[in-house]
Amino acid sequence: MSTADVSEVAYFARLREGDPVTAPSWLLRRVPSPDGPVDELLGRDGVWRPSPMLAATGRGELPGPLKPLVSVFAVALESAVRREYEAVSRALARQRAGEFPLRLAVPGYGSGYLDAEARAEMVAFLTGAPLVVSGPDGAYRTDGMWVWPESIADSVLATGLPPEDELFLHIEDRAFCHPEELEKVVLDRARFLVESAPRTEGAERVREFSVPGMPPPPTTEERLGELAGWHSEWQGRHAGSTPYRAEEHPDDEDYERHHVDVEASAEAETEYTAKARQIMGLDPKTGRRVDL
Structure with missing residues (x-):
């Protein structure tokens, strides 16, 4: 791929193994500027940010092919990412306010295998969500729906295997995003969940079946x-x-x-x-x- 200046924006899809070009893992672009072209990556929140990924992939330093995209198709993909993130944002606002019953993740592995980049993204989520408690049993975090031991991140890094399937699907569905802060009552509920969890191997998952003071979710x-x-x-x-x-x-x-x-x-x-x-x-x- 040439790094020469271009007169208009050039779009590229970087594909993981198995990705169709209609749903790439990364959408990249090269934007002209007076100081030379600027490479950008479309974040999961639909915001373009400067990134070295395009150049690094072109040099063969990162795996996965680059596919040039016509601008009309690339803009359609960009719009789809933004629409999806709007839905994620609405869900995160409800999590922040404590509108969902909490559930405690159980140690174990889900299906599939995470490459190095996917591991880093998963670990960033698992270690970056609001802290619930930190003590002799380690740290626990929550995103306002799930509560998990931070040690799950160590397992992801060591094995390349994702967390249990339900948690993994939830994280993917939220585009690897979590609220930056949670209402205090949500953290208090999460702390109670951690403290009430049995310490025996194979114990049944601890969870709230409804938000305290609210009726259970409808069947x-x-x-x-x-x-x-x-x-x-x-x-x-x-x-x-x-x-x-x-x-x-x-x-x-x-x-x-x-x-x-x-x-x-x-x-x-x-x-x-x-x-x-x-x-x-x-x-x-x-x-x-x-x-x-």
Whole structure:
């Protein structure tokens, strides 16, 4: 790859093994400036920052191929990262406020293998989240949903294996981000969880089944019941303003009953989808799970 000056922004995807170009692990760009080209990396938060990764990969110092991207496609990838991070930010705000039951991670390994860069990113998360307690049994940290012994980071570095699958999926789903600070009541709850955990091998996971003072999270059946109620309410709300075109659906015997579903405006569809996702425990704008 040439390091010569360019007259416009050049985009590249750096791929891990198995990455499709449509979902690269890293999105990079080379931006012209009066002092020469500047290389940048798109962070998981959707912010471009200066980075030596592009040049280092071009010199063969980092593994993985570089794939040039047309700007339209690269900008679409950039927009997708930002939309996803907006959902992450909404979930992190709820974690910061203590809206989720806490659960204590158990030592052990998940599936897969982490390369050196993935290990570093995982360790940064595990050792950088707010501190719960530090004592003879080591340090414990929390992100407002999971609580874990910091020693898990040592295992990741030593073996290259990720933490248990549930925790690993949660960390990936949060784009390796955690709240910088948590409400004191959240830290107090996490401390109680650590102190109440049995010290015997193979003990059942210690967890809160609901946020203290709050009812437990709804079951799937309860969520589906609430969803059915919302659907009926939504249909009634829009029945009078939704066009009725039975003549265009002569073979649909149920058209009269569900014509709102068929003919609803884009605004009405958006209204229904956002609340339906919220009822089912998903991010209202993206449909991402928030309770992993």
